[in-house]
Amino acid sequence: MLKMIKHIWLKDIKAEIxxxxxxxxxxxxxxxxxxxSYLLLTNKELSLLDQTEMLWLFAKIIIGTILLIIIIDxxxxxxNEFENETMENLFLTPLTTADFVLGKLLTSxxxxxxxxxxxxxxxxxTSSGSGLTYAFMGYVAFFGTLAVLGFTMLIFALSFxxxxxxxxxxxxxxxxxxxxxxxxxxxxxxxxxxAKIFGQINPIDNIFSSLDNVLVDYKTSIGQNLTYIIPxxxxxxxxxxxxxxxxxxxxxxxILKD
Amino acid sequence: MNEVIxxxxxxxxxxxxxxxxxxxxxxxxxxxxxxxxxxxAGKTTTIRLLTGILxxxxxxxxxxxxxxxxxKEVAKVIGVLSESRGFYDWMTGEEYLRFFAALYGIENKExxxxxxxxxxxxxxxxxxxxxxxxxxxxQRLGFGRSIINNPEILFxxxxxxxxxxxxxxxxxxxxxxxxxxxxxxxxSSHLLHEVSHLCSVIxxxxxxxxxxxxxxxxxQEQTKSTDLRDVFLTLTHxxxx
Numbered sequence: 019m020l021k022m023i024k025h026i027w028l029k030d031i032k033a034e035i036x037x038x039x040x041x042x043x044x045x046x047x048x049x050x051x052x053x054x055s056y057l058l059l060t061n062k063e064l065s066l067l068d069q070t071e072m073l074w075l076f077a078k079i080i081i082g083t084i085l086l087i088i089i090i091d092x093x094x095x096x097x098n099e100f101e102n103e104t105m106e107n108l109f110l111t112p113l114t115t116a117d118f119v120l121g122k123l124l125t126s127x128x129x130x131x132x133x134x135x136x137x138x139x140x141x142x143x144t145s146s147g148s149g150l151t152y153a154f155m156g157y158v159a160f161f162g163t164l165a166v167l168g169f170t171m172l173i174f175a176l177s178f179x180x181x182x183x184x185x186x187x188x189x190x191x192x193x194x195x196x197x198x199x200x201x202x203x204x205x206x207x208x209x210x211x212x213a214k215i216f217g218q219i220n221p222i223d224n225i226f227s228s229l230d231n232v233l234v235d236y237k238t239s240i241g242q243n244l245t246y247i248i249p250x251x252x253x254x255x256x257x258x259x260x261x262x263x264x265x266x267x268x269x270x271x272x273i274l275k276d
Numbered sequence: 277m278n279e280v281i282x283x284x285x286x287x288x289x290x291x292x293x294x295x296x297x298x299x300x301x302x303x304x305x306x307x308x309x310x311x312x313x314x315x316x317a318g319k320t321t322t323i324r325l326l327t328g329i330l331x332x333x334x335x336x337x338x339x340x341x342x343x344x345x346x347x348k349e350v351a352k353v354i355g356v357l358s359e360s361r362g363f364y365d366w367m368t369g370e371e372y373l374r375f376f377a378a379l380y381g382i383e384n385k386e387x388x389x390x391x392x393x394x395x396x397x398x399x400x401x402x403x404x405x406x407x408x409x410x411x412x413x414x415q416r417l418g419f420g421r422s423i424i425n426n427p428e429i430l431f432x433x434x435x436x437x438x439x440x441x442x443x444x445x446x447x448x449x450x451x452x453x454x455x456x457x458x459x460x461x462x463x464s465s466h467l468l469h470e471v472s473h474l475c476s477v478i479x480x481x482x483x484x485x486x487x488x489x490x491x492x493x494x495x496q497e498q499t500k501s502t503d504l505r506d507v508f509l510t511l512t513h514x515x516x517x
Binding site: 022 | 324327328329331347348351352354356358360361362363364366367371375376378379380381418421425
């Protein structure tokens with residue numbers, strides 16, 4: 019099984035490189051991080067921000083940017099196999115659906131890993147002297163991994179029934195926006211009961227709140243952030259469930275659209 | 277002789293359309309089996325059912341005495357040139373065959389890929405991206421992929437489509453060679469002269485149902501026709517009427 023996962027992963031990583039797809043995204047990531055950290059450190063008004071507030075803002079930008087890139091990239095990973103008519107030939111080999119999905123998931127995690135590596139120097143520079151460098155890097159890695167896993171599983175769950183990159187990408191974007199926009203609302207807007215309930219279950223809101231807790235309030239231990247971590251874990255478990263259902267239907271019907 | 281492909285009353289519907297309707301037939305080991313039918317008769321669906329890509333609504337399929345649901349066992353013994361003609365255009369021909377050799381777990385990958393590239397006549401373009409290949413070259417590469425696991429049963433859906441006369445002859449010679457080595461060939465084609473030239477046994481389907489099967493001579497006798505074209509037209513038209 020591991021060998022099969024490796025073959026799919028290697029093929030997709032090569033595709034990312036040969037088609038320049040992820041290289042372009044990684045370049046875009048570097049440019050966004052460079053401009054943001056440069057502005058945060060040199061712009062007169064932005065540099066008036068307290069360093070902890072600045073770190074919180076930067077952490078949100080890192081996770082937001084990488085999530086955006088992962089969504090675009092992951093939407094093509096499975097859908098393209100349908101659209102380019104390469105799926106049938108793959109499944110005529112001893113490859114199983116589990117090998118296939120895990121290989122694709124590993125590709126997405128690899129792209130996230132590389133994007134995270136790119137963000138490390140920027141995180142070190144912006145957090146220098148705050149005493150929060152490790153907490154900053156650690157929590158961005160932790161929440162970034164969970165968010166990427168959750169969204170990638172959602173995207174894969176959509177890719178099997180849609181069999182189209184355009185539809186998968188559009189739906190994933192709508193979900194991302196539906197979760198991110200309320201998380202960016204001001205405290206006043208989040209004051210009614212409905213907003214409070216949504217805020218408590220919204221994974222993006224919980225990620226941002228936990229980063230606030232860690233970077234602004236110096237509550238860096240896992241225990242102090244457990245109330246924020248649990249909803250994010252629940253989101254990942256729900257997405258895993260959605261993916262399993264989608265894969266099961268796909269395997270039962272046969273790989274081609276009826 | 278023993279059965280390597282056995283379909284027992286298989287059916288498949290797409291919504292309200294019955295693509296395959298209780299189709300039964302068998303193919304013996306070593307046969308060069310021609311599978312004929314007009315457009316939309318259900319040939320491609322049948323191949324997809326026999327290779328496990330589609331699941332039948334009813335019926336049982338045995339490949340080499342294993343249920344087609346036993347994917348691992350079946351995938352080992354079959355090779356398929358399917359209707360899906362998708363390729364990874366960024367890969368070279370060599371990388372493409374190496375990738376599929378890896379998925380089949382072939383140990384001497386390099387040697388296998390080398391010999392297949394020679395057999396399909398793509399050795400000199402092995403390092404070119406597939407995106408730069410002509411349709412015929414892609415068809416050869418697809419054929420190479422279908423035989424990379426040294427299959428006992430080869431399913432071919434219009435294998436000479438898009439090939440020039442020389443390419444068609446090359447593939448036909450290669451198929452004859454494989455059949456002589458004992459490979460069972462399930463050959464779906466519209467080209468009746470090709471089928472009559474290559475196949476020992478044929479089956480004709482129409483509207484998802486088996487119309488006739490047997491040796492070409494037996495079918496000619498049955499329909500009192502002199503060539504396969506007349507046999508085909510007589511049987512499929514009779515059914516339509």
